Amino acid sequence: MDYREVFINYLKKNDLQLTKSREIILDAVFETHSHFEIEELYQMLRYKNKKVSRATVYRTIPYLVEAGLVRRLRYSDQNEQYEHIYGHPNHFHLHCLNCDRVIEQNSPELEKNIEKLAKRLNFKIQDYSVSISGHCSLCEEKETERIDINE
Amino acid sequence: MDYREVFINYLKKNDLQLTKSREIILDAVFETHSHFEIEELYQMLRYKNKKVSRATVYRTIPYLVEAGLVRRLRYSDQNEQYEHIYGHPNHFHLHCLNCDRVIEQNSPELEKNIEKLAKRLNFKIQDYSVSISGHCSLCEEKETERIDINE
DNA sequence: AATGATATTGAGATTTGTTCTCAATTATCT
DNA sequence: AGATAATTGAGAACAAATCTCAATATCATT
Incomplete structure (x- = not known):
């Protein structure tokens, strides 16, 4: 369909x-x-x-x-x-607060986990989203460098 | 603190x-x-x-x-x-689209899973949220009844 | 194809949540 | 105390989203 x-x-x-x-x-x-x-x-x-x-x-x-x-x-x-x-396929978003990039990731394991959680509560899922915010690997690297220099 | x-x-x-x-x-x-x-x-x-x-x-x-x-x-x-x-403790939200109730749930397993996912990507988590939307058990029940009667 | 009933659309007005502005106030540093 | 800088408050400005309602399109029926 x-x-x-x-x-x-x-x-x-x-x-x-x-x-x-x-x-x-x-x-x-x-x-x-x-x-x-x-x-x-x-x-x-x-x-x-x-x-x-x-x-x-x-x-x-x-x-x-x-x-x-x-x-x-x-x-x-x-x-x-x-x-x-x-x-x-459902995917998760990791949002970098520094560079604003959004990384998309699949994780069947995480999916199963969520489904299990919902099932336990008799909750019928229509949609779900996992969003993680923080700093991506690239920005983290830079951040670490900066600290090394300054301190 | x-x-x-x-x-x-x-x-x-x-x-x-x-x-x-x-x-x-x-x-x-x-x-x-x-x-x-x-x-x-x-x-x-x-x-x-x-x-x-x-x-x-x-x-x-x-x-x-x-x-x-x-x-x-x-x-x-x-x-x-x-x-x-x-x-x-971090918790997850299940939002019922029907009655608008929000159920809060803990799941250490899910948490660990998310942390693992982020670690694999060298992503430094600041916060994350899992939100599930759908129908709660109470509304689902009612919905099922309704169908039983009508069909 | 014409008719009436119903659903949808478009343009702009309106509403609503949020941000901005800037003078007045408050806090901080010599 | 006086100079400097940060913060605040009131309302104006802004922008996203919704509403209004007359015009238009669609559907079902004959």
Whole structure:
């Protein structure tokens, strides 16, 4: 099942229609292979001359989230970021507070752990996210050097 | 070391002073034993007749976060929530999308797992959060009943 | 294809949370 | 005490997100 079908199913189930606008937004989201903000997505569509209004983009993204196609990210202190997740294995984000880089990592072990935790509580997972903030190896190195010099 | 000392150390290290305002905010944060929004905290202080401005509250919370005393939560689609973390074991949030309840859970196993993951990448953790969204056991039950009746 | 009922959209106004500004205040250092 | 620097408060400014509502598109029915 491709993302398109998933979305159509979701729409049907919720008495919503697959409109031109929603199609454009859906496709744009799956063409973008990086984290994005809604405003960015909107600007990108304008640039490509696809005609959808800002309001519609803001209205549609939550549907995609609900449909399980897109996830809202939580690693950053900045604006809301999103990523499409359908078809991608779940992964974790390590956010470097220094250089702002985001490292993505898989860990089946961690996944299993989380699933076990939820199961024990009879909690039905829809989505989960692990985000770690701190300093990446590159920045840590630099930091250590600096201290060596100064002290 | 109590939270007060931690904050004072942080302030010193960053050439900041421990002022009346900052003290009031610090104490308020550690008196509040639930998740809070900055605006709420500000209103609470007004109610208690503690004189600090909204701007100062907004300015101070990020210091507390940097000092490792407070964490910004990410489970919700709503406003930014914070919780004080100093002195509390790390815990995970399971957010029920239906009733909006937030369940807190410890899991030393999960913790170890995350630490291992970070270590492998030479990533120095400052903080991490695991948030799971879905449906809690109570809501799941109800949902199942409903289906039984209707189908 | 025409009709009426319903859902969706777009443009801009509005709301809301957060940050900024800058003069007044407070703290710190000689 | 006086000079210097940091902090604060009040409200203005900003930006992201939501709302409004008339115009448009879609659907079901005939």
